[in-house]
Amino acid sequence: MKLFIVLSAVLFCGTYAPSYAASFQTDGTATAQDSNVSTAAKTDKNTAKKEEKKSTTGNALQPSEKVYTEQGLLHHPFFGMPVSTGPAKTEYSALKNGEYLEYDVYLGPTRVGSAWLFCDGIVEIGTHTAYHILSGVKSSSFVEKIYKVHDRNDSWFDTETLNSYGYYKELNEGHYFRNEWAVFDSANHRYFGRKLNRKRELSSFEGVLEIPVSDILSAMYKVRAMKMKKGDKILMDVNTKKNWRMEAGVVRNEKIATIFGKKKCIVGEPKVGEEGIFVSKTGKRLFVWLTDDDDQIPVLLKAETFFGSVSAKLTKRELRYSQTN
Numbered sequence: 001m002k003l004f005i006v007l008s009a010v011l012f013c014g015t016y017a018p019s020y021a022a023s024f025q026t027d028g029t030a031t032a033q034d035s036n037v038s039t040a041a042k043t044d045k046n047t048a049k050k051e052e053k054k055s056t057t058g059n060a061l062q063p064s065e066k067v068y069t070e071q072g073l074l075h076h077p078f079f080g081m082p083v084s085t086g087p088a089k090t091e092y093s094a095l096k097n098g099e100y101l102e103y104d105v106y107l108g109p110t111r112v113g114s115a116w117l118f119c120d121g122i123v124e125i126g127t128h129t130a131y132h133i134l135s136g137v138k139s140s141s142f143v144e145k146i147y148k149v150h151d152r153n154d155s156w157f158d159t160e161t162l163n164s165y166g167y168y169k170e171l172n173e174g175h176y177f178r179n180e181w182a183v184f185d186s187a188n189h190r191y192f193g194r195k196l197n198r199k200r201e202l203s204s205f206e207g208v209l210e211i212p213v214s215d216i217l218s219a220m221y222k223v224r225a226m227k228m229k230k231g232d233k234i235l236m237d238v239n240t241k242k243n244w245r246m247e248a249g250v251v252r253n254e255k256i257a258t259i260f261g262k263k264k265c266i267v268g269e270p271k272v273g274e275e276g277i278f279v280s281k282t283g284k285r286l287f288v289w290l291t292d293d294d295d296q297i298p299v300l301l302k303a304e305t306f307f308g309s310v311s312a313k314l315t316k317r318e319l320r321y322s323q324t325n
Contacts, residue, residue: 076168076181081123090159092225098321103312113139155217163212213239264292
């Protein structure tokens with residue numbers, strides 16, 4: 001939907017810089033339960049700061065239903081989860097705690113924005129450890145005069161199984177707004193969540209979860225963790241308020257220019273799905289270039305859309321944390 005849906009649905013459903021956590025954990029920010037969300041979202045900033053802080057108790061899979069009234073946004077129950085102090089139980093060399101990837105986004109030859117992926121730590125969810133991935137996309141200053149885009153997405157997925165525990169989305173694209181979160185409670189075979197529309201009207205969703213699933217963002221990292229070669233295909237069970245299956249395969253090998261110099265890459269193509277670019281469209285395709293090495297870094301993404309060719313080119317990679325995890 002709109003110019004940036006390709007990136008928002010695939011890799012970069014995010015907004016704001018990776019230091020977002022501070023803005024969601026400031027002292028004095030008022031909260032409210034579900035019944036107060038619509039009213040709280042309309043509350044003036046000064047009034048919101050004076051409101052009494054309210055919350056309900058719950059464990060990792062029974063959320064406290066908090067909403068930050070100052071910004072009128074939902075609060076995912078996994079925000080503020082304790083950081084894991086022990087080594088991550090993982091055998092996937094491509095997944096690195098603290099990895100930060102930054103991209104320039106182009107429509108044809110014109111740069112229209114930037115995007116990033118950030119592995120912002122390993123947290124404890126119950127007795128398990130999970131990667132917390134943050135992604136974002138932001139329109140350039142020139143494009144913002146015409147069509148402002150600030151999107152954000154979070155994902156939490158198990159460091160061993162790579163199955164998702166849940167996701168968070170905040171999409172701001174022109175006049176379009178969507179804010180939602182979901183939790184995948186595989187042990188109890190259910191998923192549930194909350195969402196806000198443009199009018200800040202709150203609604204809930206839930207359903208049966210027969211098997212563990214990925215969300216859109218964690219699916220990208222699951223593919224990175226696998227050692228794939230030309231001709232390989234995989235099927236992944238994904239949930240975006242409904243269960244569906246995504247197919248992805250490696251269509252060819254190609255050597256391209258990257259920020260690391262000329263690199264051999266495997267070229268992957270997601271084919272089937274229920275959201276954004278993953279929906280099959282006649283004549284429209286998406287390709288992702290992953291370095292053909294242990295890191296399998298996504299260095300290039302190209303998508304065919306009704307607006308023309310959209311691409312995201314890697315411009316920076318940093319390892320911000322010690323690789324003890």
